[in-house]
Amino acid sequence: MSQTITNVLDLRELARRRVPRAFFEYADRGSYDEITLNANRRALEAIRLRQRVMVNVDQRNLATTILGEPVSFPLALAPTGLTGLQCGDGEILAARAAQAAGIPFCLSTMSICSIEQVRAAVEKPFWFQLYVMRDRGFTESLVQRAIAAQCNALMLTLDLQIQGQRHREIKNGLTVPPKLTLANFLDILTRPRWIWSVARGKSRSFGNLEGRIGGADNLLTLAQWIAQQFDPTLSWRDLDWLRRIWPGKLILKGILDAEDAVIAAKAGVDAIVVSNHGGRQLDGAAASIDALPRIVDAVGGRTEVLFDGGILSGQSLLKGLALGARAGLIGKAFLYGLGALGEAGVAKVIEIIRKELDVSMALTGQTDVRHVTKEILIGDR
Numbered sequence: 483m484s485q486t487i488t489n490v491l492d493l494r495e496l497a498r499r500r501v502p503r504a505f506f507e508y509a510d511r512g513s514y515d516e517i518t519l520n521a522n523r524r525a526l527e528a529i530r531l532r533q534r535v536m537v538n539v540d541q542r543n544l545a546t547t548i549l550g551e552p553v554s555f556p557l558a559l560a561p562t563g564l565t566g567l568q569c570g571d572g573e574i575l576a577a578r579a580a581q582a583a584g585i586p587f588c589l590s591t592m593s594i595c596s597i598e599q600v601r602a603a604v605e606k607p608f609w610f611q612l613y614v615m616r617d618r619g620f621t622e623s624l625v626q627r628a629i630a631a632q633c634n635a636l637m638l639t640l641d642l643q644i645q646g647q648r649h650r651e652i653k654n655g656l657t658v659p660p661k662l663t664l665a666n667f668l669d670i671l672t673r674p675r676w677i678w679s680v681a682r683g684k685s686r687s688f689g690n691l692e693g694r695i696g697g698a699d700n701l702l703t704l705a706q707w708i709a710q711q712f713d714p715t716l717s718w719r720d721l722d723w724l725r726r727i728w729p730g731k732l733i734l735k736g737i738l739d740a741e742d743a744v745i746a747a748k749a750g751v752d753a754i755v756v757s758n759h760g761g762r763q764l765d766g767a768a769a770s771i772d773a774l775p776r777i778v779d780a781v782g783g784r785t786e787v788l789f790d791g792g793i794l795s796g797q798s799l800l801k802g803l804a805l806g807a808r809a810g811l812i813g814k815a816f817l818y819g820l821g822a823l824g825e826a827g828v829a830k831v832i833e834i835i836r837k838e839l840d841v842s843m844a845l846t847g848q849t850d851v852r853h854v855t856k857e858i859l860i861g862d863r
């Protein structure tokens with residue numbers, strides 16, 4: 483690409499050209515009319531920062547902790563399914579880029595590379611995201627595998643026991659296991675870099691789900707497979723069960739309502755993620771950033787509050803921190819980097835966001851990320 487890459491959207495454009503349409507749109511798009519998908523970003527954009535001057539901002543600190551662990555700045559890579567089909571070995575490459583940058587990486591249950599493959603290929607432990615399956619024995623085996631891989635936190639996702647419809651998944655014929663339709667096949671032929679990387683990858687199907695998915699002669703859409711496998715009875719009562727099988731740090735992801743946040747805080751979890759699954763589930767749900775302040779208030783410091791949804795820049799991350807989030811997570815942003823340039827692309831996205839955060843802090847007169855408050859925002863929130 484002749485154009486110089488200066489922001490995350492440049493990498494999105496490159497990924498759009500390099501990743502087969504079915505997988506690019508799986509990453510890029512949302513559910514139903516994409517109202518919440520768009521709201522996430524627009525609500526962040528609508529917040530105005532106070533420009534402050536004549537403050538000595540020569541020395542700035544971005545380092546903080548998440549779940550008590552030091553991080554170079556308050557960002558983590560969100561769990562994303564099928565990451566190894568944005569680019570071969572995508573989960574490993576993203577985990578390496580995150581670890582090199584000193585921020586957490588969270589592996590999805592629906593990853594292409596398995597827990598063990600990622601663990602064997604990276605230096606440090608990572609977080610594991612859990613979907614609870616109807617087969618609790620299998621779910622427990624996933625948790626056991628996460629323990630064996632020394633995962634340092636378990637992130638239980640609460641907002642996808644039933645899948646919201648994503649039109650593009652159906653139109654593109656995305657299946658479990660992933661299989662080529664004729665249209666996909668012709669599209670893929672035009673992406674030689676992608677073919678090469680995926681052909682060399684360690685896995686091309688769901689690495690953690692061996693034995694849970696049918697053969698190529700028994701294809702299901704992703705939504706059908708989820709309906710068959712994920713446990714829609716999941717409720718607050720199941721937290722006790724999870725605590726018994728997972729002794730480590732626990733994060734609950736997908737909370738958007740203050741009442742739910744209070745229940746989570748009272749249950750004593752280590753962190754919650756204010757999230758609407760990147761606009762991929764309940765369409766019409768609030769933008770995460772709009773839900774964040776009320777949740778931070780309701781929780782009152784009893785648990786760490788993380789947030790995701792629409793972060794494509796350091797300015798957006800800064801707004802979330804100002805509204806009380808301990809850190810932000812990125813999904814689409816890092817997938818764009820991965821699809822565009824592999825590990826170097828993820829590293830680039832992290833670096834772009836870090837620098838934007840740093841400069842925006844300085845321009846709002848802030849010198850320490852741990853002390854950013856809503857004082858840096860214009861208007862009442």
Ligand SMILES: Cc1cc2nc3c(=O)[nH]c(=O)nc-3n(C[C@H](O)[C@H](O)[C@H](O)COP(=O)(O)O)c2cc1C
Nearest residue numbers: 509560561562563590639759760790791792813814
């Ligand atoms: C392609 C894709 C796949 C995802 N898969 C999962 C998943 O397997 N588990 C999960 O908890 N969240 C999943 N998410 C949601 C992300 O963890 C995160 O909440 C969301 O991407 C944040 O919004 P953003 O994409 O605007 O940054 C996925 C998101 C994307 C974009």
